[in-house]
Amino acid sequence: MLRGFATISYYADDLDAARDWYTTLVGIEPYYVVPGYIEFRVGDDEHELGIIDGRYRPPMPDGPAGAVMQWAVDDVDRSLATLLERGARGRTLAATAR
Template structure:
């Protein structure tokens, strides 16, 4: 039934500010934007990684329900080669620690942060991901 990750959607009250932050984090500009009036953005989308997965940022007013008071819920982990380095870089760019790096078993290390817009962002070293790329 589930065939693969298509788009990860995050929400932000200021999409333009979130887009600037993620542009700095990712090192790429969004490839798609949808304006909301003349001064605001309703949506931006990045393509990233080995499979060009989509990361979208949506204006919070279009969220399907109220945003929670505290970050939580599902955590999407993006593969990185150096979890500790990625975690520290995210903190240096204004994110706050959600879960410090922890080894989950041989070849699997996770960490997560809360971005400046209240979204949880996970990073993970995942040997299975690398094995799949090599096939």
């Protein structure tokens, strides 16, 4: 489903649950696991997707904040449906075919 990106890390309040969720989503086990951090190599170019324990999250500003990521996918509609079925949410879910 997901084909690639540069490098990104997300914070998770429940690192074990995040590991399970992303393992199912990307279809592979993380290749690097240490206390407080896991990392996957995703897509054709094995880009890095890191998940950091939320205890290490820096102070956040009031109001909207977060990462903006554009994913390369094979099927936009199927990918969006899969993410929504797995509980993904956000203010805007948009996709651009290339």
